[in-house]
Amino acid sequence: MSTLVLDRVSKRFGGVIAADNVSMQVPSGRITGLIGPNGAGKTTIVNLITGMMELTAGAIKLDDRDLSTTSPHEVSRAGLARTFQNIRLFKEAPVIDNVMGGFHRHEKCSLVSSLFALPSARAETRQIREKAGALLEKFGMTRYASYPAGSLAYGHQRRVEMMRALASGPSVLLLDEPVAGMNDVEAGELGGIFRELANGGMAVLLIEHNMRFVTKLCEHVYVLDGGRLIAEGPPKQVTSDPAVIAAYLGA
Amino acid sequence: MMSDLFIAYRPLIDLFLLHSGFALGQYIVLRAGVFSVANAGLTAIGAYLSAWLTLRAGVHPALSVIAGTAAGTLVALLLSWPLARLRGVYQAIATLAFVQVVLSLNVYSERFTGGAMGMNGIPKVVSTGTLFISLLVTLYIIWAISRTRLGRAFDAIRQDEMVAASLGASVRYYQSVAFAISGAIAGYFGAMEAFNTYTIEPQRFGFDFLVAALTYVVFGGRRSIWGPVVGAAVLIALPELARPLAEYRTLVYGLIMIVVMAHLPRGVFDTFVEYLHRRRMARMDRAAIAKGDNA
Ligand SMILES: Nc1ncnc2c1ncn2[C@@H]1O[C@H](COP(=O)(O)OP(=O)(O)OP(=O)(O)O)[C@@H](O)[C@H]1O
Ligand SMILES: [Mg+2]
Numbered sequence: 001m002s003t004l005v006l007d008r009v010s011k012r013f014g015g016v017i018a019a020d021n022v023s024m025q026v027p028s029g030r031i032t033g034l035i036g037p038n039g040a041g042k043t044t045i046v047n048l049i050t051g052m053m054e055l056t057a058g059a060i061k062l063d064d065r066d067l068s069t070t071s072p073h074e075v076s077r078a079g080l081a082r083t084f085q086n087i088r089l090f091k092e093a094p095v096i097d098n099v100m101g102g103f104h105r106h107e108k109c110s111l112v113s114s115l116f117a118l119p120s121a122r123a124e125t126r127q128i129r130e131k132a133g134a135l136l137e138k139f140g141m142t143r144y145a146s147y148p149a150g151s152l153a154y155g156h157q158r159r160v161e162m163m164r165a166l167a168s169g170p171s172v173l174l175l176d177e178p179v180a181g182m183n184d185v186e187a188g189e190l191g192g193i194f195r196e197l198a199n200g201g202m203a204v205l206l207i208e209h210n211m212r213f214v215t216k217l218c219e220h221v222y223v224l225d226g227g228r229l230i231a232e233g234p235p236k237q238v239t240s241d242p243a244v245i246a247a248y249l250g251a
Numbered sequence: 252m253m254s255d256l257f258i259a260y261r262p263l264i265d266l267f268l269l270h271s272g273f274a275l276g277q278y279i280v281l282r283a284g285v286f287s288v289a290n291a292g293l294t295a296i297g298a299y300l301s302a303w304l305t306l307r308a309g310v311h312p313a314l315s316v317i318a319g320t321a322a323g324t325l326v327a328l329l330l331s332w333p334l335a336r337l338r339g340v341y342q343a344i345a346t347l348a349f350v351q352v353v354l355s356l357n358v359y360s361e362r363f364t365g366g367a368m369g370m371n372g373i374p375k376v377v378s379t380g381t382l383f384i385s386l387l388v389t390l391y392i393i394w395a396i397s398r399t400r401l402g403r404a405f406d407a408i409r410q411d412e413m414v415a416a417s418l419g420a421s422v423r424y425y426q427s428v429a430f431a432i433s434g435a436i437a438g439y440f441g442a443m444e445a446f447n448t449y450t451i452e453p454q455r456f457g458f459d460f461l462v463a464a465l466t467y468v469v470f471g472g473r474r475s476i477w478g479p480v481v482g483a484a485v486l487i488a489l490p491e492l493a494r495p496l497a498e499y500r501t502l503v504y505g506l507i508m509i510v511v512m513a514h515l516p517r518g519v520f521d522t523f524v525e526y527l528h529r530r531r532m533a534r535m536d537r538a539a540i541a542k543g544d545n546a
Contacts, residue, residue: 052417073421076418076419077419084414097406114400115392116391116392117394125398146532
């Protein structure tokens with residue numbers, strides 16, 4: 001049971017303030033929403049959390065562990081996983097290889113055993129392949145296992161990215177517009193999976209423009225505009241907040 | 252009859268085996284997304300050190316080969332430190348400078364290296380058989396890497412560093428490992444060359460070497476482990492089949508590199524493998540549709 005905490009986080013790009021004193025909590029067992037008009041700073045928040053960008057000020061913590069200056073691979077090892085708004089798959093590699101890549105954090109075989117494909121290293125590869133296969137099945141993607149990931153339809157590519165993120169067995173999952181470009185049925189299916197993950201104890205941060213989707217899934221929503229938090233609370237309350245309505249209409 | 256043929260082509264076969272080793276040394280850094288051309292320098296270090304140890308210090312050739320391999324590995328590891336700060340073309344430029352430094356040292360420190368004349372009279376203790384086994388072992392190791400954790404990490408890093416890091420792979424660590432493996436292969440085959448060809452001289456590990464090693468990989472293919480070997484085989488056989496070409500080897504390689512990069516960016520072998528794969532997938536699709544399962 002872990003909670004991701006952002007404490008007065010700021011990020012400046014030259015003159016642009018992409019995040020301005022943002023404080024948030026993403027607790028386990030819950031889907032936390034993060035919404036806001038284009039350019040509000042949502043993706044920047046994910047980049048800051050995952051160590052892909054350096055903080056200008058503030059602190060990020062996972063329970064007692066300070067992640068403020070941690071490099072991306074160590075953030076992953078601390079149990080955070082993300083998807084990318086502009087899907088970033090290993091496009092030419094088969095779907096199954098993409099998902100297998102997600103297990104990296106759990107690979108334990110030594111350098112030497114990998115260099116010589118000793119039994120321990122081969123067993124590890126076999127296990128990871130099986131686990132990846134199980135994930136494919138869960139997402140209904142088994143038949144695409146050997147297709148190049150880049151050749152799939154948009155919605156399917158998003159699923160591959162999600163499987164890859166889940167493969168790392170994260171305690172915190174950051175989803176940057178995971179259902180963009182999907183129809184309601186597809187989005188609903190994935191929503192069900194997110195719900196299941198949160199019920200299983202994962203902390204999920206969901207960035208999404210589709211308000212119906214957010215309202216249905218999130219208990220708590222943060223609203224960003226121009227890098228600042230302008231509202232937070234249950235989705236119904238937030239969407240009727242005049243400041244939020246103004247931000248969306250103004251955008 | 253067969254054995255006559257073998258003897259006639261033996262130098263060519265040795266050349267192919269050696270150069271396949273050089274190609275694989277180049278291949279493994281590229282596979283991990285490092286744009287290094289340092290292999291010419293690392294190979295020179297393996298060749299010179301092992302030749303010097305045996306010729307001047309009377310060390311047993313087997314030990315000299317081990318020392319050459321270790322030196323290649325170590326220098327590669329040291330190089331990987333500053334290289335980690337650079338990316339893409341800057342890595343290529345920095346490693347090109349390294350090759351130039353090694354070349355100059357070999358020319359100017361005459362007392363150790365024999366200067367521009369190089370070293371002569373190195374005992375020929377490495378036979379075709381040894382080279383063949385060496386290549387097999389190297390191929391096995393690269394195959395092993397491809398099938399296990401290291402290969403997965405290298406592939407992820409080559410394709411998207413940021414994503415690889417977000418999955419928990421330390422780019423710096425894995426690229427250093429790839430560089431060290433490449434240095435070991437380069438140092439080892441450098442020593443093999445020294446003990447197979449009687450002489451070594453600085454120019455053999457210069458620009459021509461660098462272009463050849465790159466061309467084998469680019470021409471053959473960068474994904475499959477057979478790509479570099481196929482590349483070396485074709486490119487070494489080519490000038491022999493068309494004799495007049497032999498004189499312009501480097502020119503021909505340069506031209507081939509340009510043409511292949513423009514028209515077959517994956518290299519001939521990988522393009523072929525991909526073609527087979529596409530065909531199989533298409534067949535599977537047709538079978539699925541015929542069964543009425545077009546979900
Ligand atoms: N790497 C960067 N360098 C400079 N400015 C950046 C960078 N990344 C983001 N920005 C700026 O920071 C602001 C916030 O961008 P961000 O991508 O976080 O918004 P967003 O809320 O994710 O928008 P969208 O809904 O369009 O995805 C924008 O003004 C953007 O131009
Ligand atoms: Mg965004």
